[in-house]
Amino acid sequence: MDDAEIERRADADPDAGLIPPGFWDPASPASVETKEQITLRLDVDGLRHFQSAGKGYQSRINVVLKSYVRAQEKRR
Template identity: 70%
Template sequence: MPPAEPLSDAFKDMGDADIERRAAADPDAGSIPAGFWDEVDAVLPEGKEQITLRLDAEVLRHFRSTGTGYQTRINAVLKSYVRAQEKRR
């Protein structure tokens, strides 16, 4: 997946009132009921472990060509593979 386009200056300059108005007009945006976060337990994501990994030059070249965050994308592909294998069991 290519990196997202940078935010425009007009978007960055939007005030809270503009943001609220746009969110209210979005049919896909739902409202969060009062007290929703009052009883929530925070769950921290599992940490990552640093390793040394040897990859084919072609694979590394492909992911590096996608720009910043290529290691995260490699991780996402591997995680997807693991989940698919777990479903097969």
């Protein structure tokens, strides 16, 4: 799709409209949680379990670790 086609489709879209001046002025970048790159040795069966669900396995491992930390903090 070229620029002319994009413009044509935008003009034909009843939900598309001009963004009013100043619309983005109060916007600020979202804060991103920083992560630290490490080397971690995991048991093969545990790693394969997370990898078997596909892309994003490292994020899933991180979620499980965060959940464990929160549970431990509640126990204190």
